[in-house]
Amino acid sequence: MNVFISGTHSGIGRAIAELFLSRGAHVVGFDIQKSTIDHAEYEHHIADVSDKASFPELSMAANIVVSNAGVQNSGRDIEINLMGAMNFVEKYAIQPEIKSVLFIASSSAHTGDEFPEYAVSKGGLLTYVKNVGRRVAKFGATCNSISPGGVKTSLNKPVMDDPALWNRIMDVTPLRRWAKPEDIAEWVWFLTVVNKNCTGQDILVDNGEKDLNSTFVWP
Numbered sequence: 576m577n578v579f580i581s582g583t584h585s586g587i588g589r590a591i592a593e594l595f596l597s598r599g600a601h602v603v604g605f606d607i608q609k610s611t612i613d614h615a616e617y618e619h620h621i622a623d624v625s626d627k628a629s630f631p632e633l634s635m636a637a638n639i640v641v642s643n644a645g646v647q648n649s650g651r652d653i654e655i656n657l658m659g660a661m662n663f664v665e666k667y668a669i670q671p672e673i674k675s676v677l678f679i680a681s682s683s684a685h686t687g688d689e690f691p692e693y694a695v696s697k698g699g700l701l702t703y704v705k706n707v708g709r710r711v712a713k714f715g716a717t718c719n720s721i722s723p724g725g726v727k728t729s730l731n732k733p734v735m736d737d738p739a740l741w742n743r744i745m746d747v748t749p750l751r752r753w754a755k756p757e758d759i760a761e762w763v764w765f766l767t768v769v770n771k772n773c774t775g776q777d778i779l780v781d782n783g784e785k786d787l788n789s790t791f792v793w794p
Contacts, residue, residue, distance in 0.1 A: 579637040582644030584608040586728040590756035624659030636672035656696035675767035678720035688791035708775035717774040724781025725753035747790040749783030
């Protein structure tokens with residue numbers, strides 16, 4: 576099983592790569608930074624998802640493509656989060672060997688919370704999921720996205736490292752916890768490997784933030 580994942584240097588992308596490696600997959604990672612994974616079945620390519628020319632030509636075909644690379648409030652959110660995802664998936668996923676495509680979206684795609692460009696970039700993915708889903712269905716492949724709420728990654732340090740803000744967040748989070756990158760990786764495994772029938776859908780994984788008590792907290 577060949578799994579192509581963008582944004583594997585750290586956070587959710589690295590956790591996804593490590594989970595697939597632990598379960599016997601060959602993982603091809605792409606990131607603008609050097610590899611932080613040392614494994615015999617891992618190969619790393621320096622690439623910028625916003626630059627189509629940076630993608631290498633590879634002899635193997637992807638069976639699973641996970642579009643994870645993303646930024647937040649960068650001034651380039653649409654260019655990287657939306658257009659970059661499209662570049663990556665169009666390059667490697669639309670071919671006969673594909674079995675599943677998965678996008679990492681965000682609960683902001685549903686609520687419009689956080690930063691305007693970020694919310695738009697993630698919201699656009701939900702429509703693109705359906706477009707890709709229609710096209711890969713002819714290969715018998717699924718295509719979905721997951722929309723995490725709060726996840727314990729470096730992007731969220733501004734609130735995680737501030738006790739007052741963190742307590743406010745926990746007060747309005749029904750399950751009173753955030754997901755770890757490893758939790759999101761398990762969802763990716765389920766939707767791309769276990770799942771055979773769900774396609775064209777977005778799965779909200781947010782500890783009840785949106786539907787039970789939507790509140791955005793930021794410095």
